[in-house]
Amino acid sequence: MVRVIDVFIDRLDISGLGFKAEAAETGRPGYHPRTMLKLSRLARENETAKRLLTIPGVGEQVATGVVASVPDPGLFKNSRQFAAWLGLVPRQYTTGGKIRLGRITKRGDKYLRMCLVHGARAVVANLGDKQDHVSCWLRDLIERRGYLRTVVVLAARNARLIWTLMVKREDYRAVKI
Numbered sequence: 001m002v003r004v005i006d007v008f009i010d011r012l013d014i015s016g017l018g019f020k021a022e023a024a025e026t027g028r029p030g031y032h033p034r035t036m037l038k039l040s041r042l043a044r045e046n047e048t049a050k051r052l053l054t055i056p057g058v059g060e061q062v063a064t065g066v067v068a069s070v071p072d073p074g075l076f077k078n079s080r081q082f083a084a085w086l087g088l089v090p091r092q093y094t095t096g097g098k099i100r101l102g103r104i105t106k107r108g109d110k111y112l113r114m115c116l117v118h119g120a121r122a123v124v125a126n127l128g129d130k131q132d133h134v135s136c137w138l139r140d141l142i143e144r145r146g147y148l149r150t151v152v153v154l155a156a157r158n159a160r161l162i163w164t165l166m167v168k169r170e171d172y173r174a175v176k177i
């Protein structure tokens with residue numbers, strides 16, 4: 001199984017940082033504290049990763065993982081295709097013009113999907129009494145659909161935002177009430 005850190009090393013030509021030697025000594029690339037510090041530094045230095053870090057629920061692992069896995073966001077027609085590539089959209093059953101949506105497909109990049117879901121879970125868990133547009137929407141969604149579905153919906157929303165920010169090359173702006 002190819003780890004995100006190995007792909008990132010190959011894509012960005014950062015082999016001089018010593019990731020492979022560190023992985024050989026620890027046996028766990030991407031989880032050693034020194035590796036996490038290097039990953040943090042890469043996230044701060046890369047323009048796209050810095051842009052993605054402005055989204056609530058997107059951390060350094062997601063930002064660097066997306067930069068490593070998606071060199072050109074133009075490969076996807078729209079944000080739904082990008083979310084589908086990650087496995088965060090419902091399966092469609094269409095017949096006779098009637099669209100039926102099924103369960104989340106869970107196809108695609110398992111690592112990035114897992115990181116997006118964990119980031120979304122952190123955002124939902126820390127809602128508190130925030131009164132911004134997204135927090136109010138999330139609280140309403142938790143009441144209607146439940147906690148876990150809300151987490152996956154937020155992860156899918158973040159995936160779509162990631163694609164949009166990568167294509168438009170601008171920072172995330174929170175919607176004011």
